Amino acid sequence: MRRTGAAVGRLATDVVLPAGDGPFPAVLIRTPYDRTRHLPEARGWARHGFAAVVQDVRGRFGSAGSAGSARPAGSAGEWRPYAHELTDGTRTSRWIRRQPWSDGRIVAAGASYAAHCALVLALDAPRDARPDAVLVAVPALGAAETAREPSGVERLSARAGWWAAHGDRPDSDGTALAAALAADPGLLTHLPLVTLPERLGRELPSWPALWRERDRGRPVTRAAGATTPLLAVGGLHDHFADDTAALWHAWGGPSARLLTGPWGHGLTAEPGPGAGPAHRVNLGELYVRWARRALAGDLAPGRRGALALGGADRWLPATTEGAPYTPELILLRGSAFTADPGHPVRSDDLAVPREGPVDRCLFATRPLPSTLDVVGPARVRLRGTADTPSADWAARLVALLPDGNAERLAVGIVRRDQPPGVETGFAVELGRLARRLPAGTRLRLEIAGHHFPAHARNPHTGEDPVTAVRLTGSRREIVPAGVRLDLCVLPSPPAPVDPAMEVLR
Incomplete structure (x- = not known):
């Protein structure tokens, strides 16, 4: 095994080669x-x-012009998230195919933002630079997708954390937001949100630009043309x-595989509620086996994959x-309530004030x-009014388990702009569930006007929540008979599958 440093243009690059002559x-x-960190x-x-x-x-780490980097001296350009990945990825892909150790076949791979880099190369690069297979984990599809819900x-909090740690700087500080919150627990409550960089004490020119990104859905639309x-x-x-x-x-390519486990953004390193021994998948080994079959053309056509229950x-x-x-839903209280941005419902607290x-x-x-296997999309349908021209409606579904623990199952949030006092019906999508709920579990459904700090507070005035400097309360009324929770339940215990077999066949 050999490791060499290289420079592709002005981008710092490490190459680790297998033993043997290749290619x-x-x-x-x-x-x-x-x-x-990826070595x-x-x-x-x-x-x-x-x-x-x-x-x-x-603009990052060795590609930022720092001393001792494995590339020629001089700036490689500023770090502008999501701006240069197609151009730089194309140049790198072509460089790889010219190397004597390369047989010409490329798998573009990555997690989170690195998955975005792999995707734009697979979807948008000229044909001679496109990879032969693409492997993406917890993909950050694009700026608009990461910044906003559908x-x-x-x-708010996820983007503030990422930009504080990585935005507009050549290195990273994963503790930046936590340190700032320790110094000022109300950091995310100060208005306007667009001036957050000032409170962090450093320049973040890409922060306001992030919130101007509204073209959500383009990567998924382009995926239909994948090859x-x-x-x-x-x-x-x-x-x-x-x-x-x-x-x-x-995905429109010759095959598409999906593996979804009971994990957070860190995948198997971040198991969530419901994770068990069978969900401890060796992802590295699975990636290698899939890559070999993908490059050999040995995967069956179509969409397959495995979903953890x-x-x-x-x-x-x-x-x-x-x-x-x-x-059946039983109203406990609050068919009329006030969404007060000064005291918003917290996303980080499942307790309900008495x-x-x-x-x-x-x-x-x-x-x-009896035990229920809830597998599939979930949504809340409701009818309600707000006395403000703009209102967010957040729905949170919580499982109250027989052992006394509370587990958040799903959250959805929508924004409704309409004349004050007009009753309308609408749905709040909660995403996909895959959870076995034991007998004796009670489901709790909360409908609120905020889900803070995970989501920015709606000022209720019709102004942009990122630039607003004034917040006002919003009086809500819900028609209890018009509230419905739609779930999907398996009619009988499911037959298990081997996730590796589903991904590799």
Whole structure:
């Protein structure tokens, strides 16, 4: 195994080659998170016969002009998230194919932002630069997808954390937001949100530009024209879970595989509620086996994959979906409530206040008489009014388990702009569930006007929440009989599958 430093243009690049003379297929990982952190992964690929090429994206780490970098002196350009990945990835792909150790075949791979780098290369590069297969984990499809929900509501805390850690700087500080919050617990409450960089104490010119990105859905639309095999890996507890599944559904290449486990953004390193021993998949080994079959053309055509059933320690085919199920909801309180941005419903707290002003509408089911396997999309349908011209409606579904624990199952949020006081009916999509709920579980449904700090507070005035400097309360009324929770439940215990077999066949 041999490691060499290289410069592709002005981009710092490490190449780890297998033992032997080659030539070899290559795996390309372009990352903003420091290429040296990927060396164990690169060595793993090399041990299995792949040339691993790991590169710092423009303006980051060794590609930022710092002393001692493995490239010619001089700036490689400023770090502008999502701006240069197609251009730089194209140049790198062509460079790989000219190397004597390359057999011309490339797998573009990556997780989170690095998955975005792989995707734009697969979808938008000229044909001579496109990879032969693409492997994406928890993919950040694009700026608009990461910044907003499909309904347009702003994802605040996740984006603030990422930009504080990585935005407009040549290196990273993963503790930046936590340190700032420790110094000022109300950091995310200060207005306007667009001036957050001032409170962080450094320049972040790309922060306001992020919120001007509204063209959501383009990567998924372009996926229909894909020409390469895809392996998409996601976590049911990851904020990009729905985007990962949508990419798989839309993929037009010769084969598409999906692996979705009970994990967070860190996948198997971040197991979530319901994760069991069967869900501890060796992803590195699976990636290698899939890449070999993808490059050899040995994958069956079409969409396949595996979906973990949380709480049951088993896997199901990725296409599994239950029959419609609508549990009876009992109104506990709050058919009329006030969404007060000064005291918003917190996204990081499942407790429901027993005293004080009513800040949400609260429903619950009776205890489940038997175990339910809830698999498929979930949504809330409701009828309600707001006395403000703009209103967010957040729906949170919580499982109150027989052991006394509360587990968040799903959250959805939509923005409604309409004349004050006009009653309308609409749906709040909660995403896809895959969870075994034991007998005795009660479901709690909360409907509120905020889900903060995960999402920015709607000022209720019709102004942009990112630039608004004034917030006002919003009085809400919900028609209890018009509230319905739609779930999908498997009619009988499912037959398990082997996730590796589903991904590799």
